[in-house]
Amino acid sequence: xxxxxxxxxxxxxQEAGLLDSAVVTDNQESxxxxxxxxxxxxxEPKEDDGPLERPDWWPENFWKKDDSAPDLxxxxxxxxxxxxxxxxxxxxxxEDGKYDMTAFAQTPxxxxxxxxxxxxxxxxxxxxxxxxxxxxxxxxxxxxxxxxVTMSIEQERKALGPNxxxxxxxxxxxxxxxxxxxxxxxxxxxxxxxxxxTANGIRVLSKLREAFEGTRIPTQSIPSEGAPSKDExxxxxxxxxxxxxxxxxxxxxxxxxxAFSE
Numbered sequence: 567x568x569x570x571x572x573x574x575x576x577x578x579x580q581e582a583g584l585l586d587s588a589v590v591t592d593n594q595e596s597x598x599x600x601x602x603x604x605x606x607x608x609x610e611p612k613e614d615d616g617p618l619e620r621p622d623w624w625p626e627n628f629w630k631k632d633d634s635a636p637d638l639x640x641x642x643x644x645x646x647x648x649x650x651x652x653x654x655x656x657x658x659x660x661e662d663g664k665y666d667m668t669a670f671a672q673t674p675x676x677x678x679x680x681x682x683x684x685x686x687x688x689x690x691x692x693x694x695x696x697x698x699x700x701x702x703x704x705x706x707x708x709x710x711x712x713x714x715v716t717m718s719i720e721q722e723r724k725a726l727g728p729n730x731x732x733x734x735x736x737x738x739x740x741x742x743x744x745x746x747x748x749x750x751x752x753x754x755x756x757x758x759x760x761x762x763x764t765a766n767g768i769r770v771l772s773k774l775r776e777a778f779e780g781t782r783i784p785t786q787s788i789p790s791e792g793a794p795s796k797d798e799x800x801x802x803x804x805x806x807x808x809x810x811x812x813x814x815x816x817x818x819x820x821x822x823x824x825a826f827s828e
Contacts, residue, residue, distance in 0.1 A: 659691045666694060669701040671709075725765035729816075733772075736823055737762055740775055794821060 617634035620626065628641040660666075665687060673680050687697045723730045741758045744750040750758060761767045794802070799821055807814045 658693050659687070660694060663688050665697055669698045669705065671705050673705060722763075722765045726768060732823075733768060734762075737768055737771055737775075741771075 619634075620629045620636075624636060625641070628637045628644070629635075630637050665684060667680070667684070670677075670680050683697075683701060686692070692700075723734075726733050738759075741750065741755055741762075744758075745752060745755050758771070762771050799818065802808065802818045802821070805814075808818060809815070
């Protein structure tokens with residue numbers, strides 16, 4: 567019985583097989599060629615010397631704009647301060663509502679602003695740290711303003727010369743005397759004091775007083791006991807020593823102050 571070999575029909579379509587692409591090469595290489603080649607760079611990458619840009623996720627207040635670099639020291643200190651606040655309970659409002667008022671420094675307990683801020687913090691549950699951050703800088707600025715006012719007063723006092731204290735006292739007494747005489751009201755006296763708040767203001771008031779009284783402005787007061795009469799004072803002014811002797815002139819001025827202070 568003959569066995570017939572089954573051969574693929576020339577007119578039929580052969581199904582594609584998994585190894586249809588395999589071929590025998592001349593050098594009998596069994597490995598397929600890798601057409602993708604990767605070049606490995608063995609040289610060190612060049613550093614970019616250009617300025618850094620702040621990433622969106624990095625806090626802006628901890629970025630040094632001048633240096634274009636992160637403020638690592640600042641953020642570290644901020645973290646330590648936060649840890650300290652949390653450990654001391656300053657990150658929240660005190661449970662009993664009693665705040666530490668150290669930030670108010672020398673501000674009196676009955677100060678209305680201090681009381682208002684304290685009540686506001688209690689009402690809205692402000693943390694101790696937030697209260698300190700609000701009050702501390704304000705108190706510091708008030709202290710600086712007070713120092714500036716003190717310095718300004720001293721400068722104005724120096725501008726009046728060595729007899730500044732006597733001049734200021736004499737002008738104040740004159741204004742108070744005008745109130746007692748009914749020439750000025752108490753409200754007028756407050757305005758009078760405001761006008762005399764500077765050296766130039768004192769000089770203007772002195773000219774008004776001089777025109778009002780017709781005499782030179784007194785600078786100091788002396789005890790009335792044994793004081794010369796007004797006629798004697800005018801004679802002392804007429805003395806040539808009044809123009810040449812400084813000590814004599816100051817003595818006469820003090821006597822005038824006593825005689826015309828009432």
